[in-house]
Amino acid sequence: MNYSETFKIEPSGEREIVMTRIFNATCDLVFDALTKPELVKRWLLGPPGWSMPVCEIDLKVGGKYRYVWRNEDGREMAMGGTYREIVRPDRIVNTERFDEAWYPGEALITTTLIEKDGNTTLRTTMLMESREARDEVLESGMESGVIASYDRLEEILSSQVAGKRNE
Amino acid sequence: MVVDHLSATFAALSDPTRRLIVNRLTGGPATVHELAAPFSISQQAISKHLAYLKNARLIERQRDGRENFCALNPDAIREVAEWAEGYRRFWERNFQRLDVLLEEMKTRRGKARLGGNAARVAGASVGARVTKRQKQHTQKGKR
Numbered sequence: 001m002n003y004s005e006t007f008k009i010e011p012s013g014e015r016e017i018v019m020t021r022i023f024n025a026t027c028d029l030v031f032d033a034l035t036k037p038e039l040v041k042r043w044l045l046g047p048p049g050w051s052m053p054v055c056e057i058d059l060k061v062g063g064k065y066r067y068v069w070r071n072e073d074g075r076e077m078a079m080g081g082t083y084r085e086i087v088r089p090d091r092i093v094n095t096e097r098f099d100e101a102w103y104p105g106e107a108l109i110t111t112t113l114i115e116k117d118g119n120t121t122l123r124t125t126m127l128m129e130s131r132e133a134r135d136e137v138l139e140s141g142m143e144s145g146v147i148a149s150y151d152r153l154e155e156i157l158s159s160q161v162a163g164k165r166n167e
Numbered sequence: 168m169v170v171d172h173l174s175a176t177f178a179a180l181s182d183p184t185r186r187l188i189v190n191r192l193t194g195g196p197a198t199v200h201e202l203a204a205p206f207s208i209s210q211q212a213i214s215k216h217l218a219y220l221k222n223a224r225l226i227e228r229q230r231d232g233r234e235n236f237c238a239l240n241p242d243a244i245r246e247v248a249e250w251a252e253g254y255r256r257f258w259e260r261n262f263q264r265l266d267v268l269l270e271e272m273k274t275r276r277g278k279a280r281l282g283g284n285a286a287r288v289a290g291a292s293v294g295a296r297v298t299k300r301q302k303q304h305t306q307k308g309k310r
Binding site: 009011019021023025029032039042043045062064 | 180191251255257259261262265267268270273277
């Protein structure tokens with residue numbers, strides 16, 4: 001499997017961003033890795049230099065979660081939300097809001113896990129409150145300042161097209 | 168500004184037909200007629216999609232003699248590609264760590280399934296550790 005087959009990000013309508021990734025593990029393992037604090041702390045870290053000193057998860061409908069990240073230079077970033085739906089081991093719906101919001105309002109995150117032949121497809125749909133909010137999220141990813149080549153774009157677009165065809 | 172551009176760009180790319188058109192244009196400029204050929208929709212419908220893409224600055228119309236060509240706008244395309252690259256890289260780092268963690272979880276679960284027998288045949292080191300723990304336990308009991 002090549003990179004573009006296992007990992008896709010695409011806009012959907014005006015307010016959604018859809019991300020899919022395939023993992024070589026069963027559904028229940030991936031579900032645990034997404035919902036058990038001691039496991040989440042190990043991977044949900046972002047760029048190098050960040051750790052996750054606080055990870056609280058009250059995994060029930062109406063329960064809250066809270067994540068705090070800390071950089072080596074002392075900067076902190078925190079977010080949290082409420083669980084709206086939990087269907088173990090294949091579906092989670094939760095709200096998401098950053099303390100120092102980098103986009104207006106809340107986002108609603110729907111996570112689905114589909115297991116096939118021992119592999120699990122993680123699909124995350126991020127529904128923003130407004131189109132403006134989505135665009136700010138999209139823009140924030142641009143800080144890297146990478147000048148991508150046309151080849152790269154072609155890969156992205158063809159993976160989107162392939163994704164649509166498979167739907 | 169960038170936000171304005173991106174919002175128009177993403178709205179334009181949220182449609183599969185328009186994505187196919189853009190994808191086709193990564194191979195070089197094409198006429199409206201050439202772009203319409205693979206689709207079973209009217210040339211008028213294609214023209215609407217092209218107008219949408221042009222408004223989003225994704226494509227430019229060019230004239231060469233009597234022919235009208237469409238070509239990609241490199242700046243708009245670069246903005247999309249940069250966003251996608253940054254966002255993708257952020258998540259891919261996380262997901263690669265998750266890959267490693269899942270492998271570890273599989274191994275651990277495999278061992279747990281083997282249960283007591285595996286522990287018994289696991290060798291002297293495990294045995295030694297168990298004995299030590301039992302000793303500590305006994306000492307605590309004495310206190």
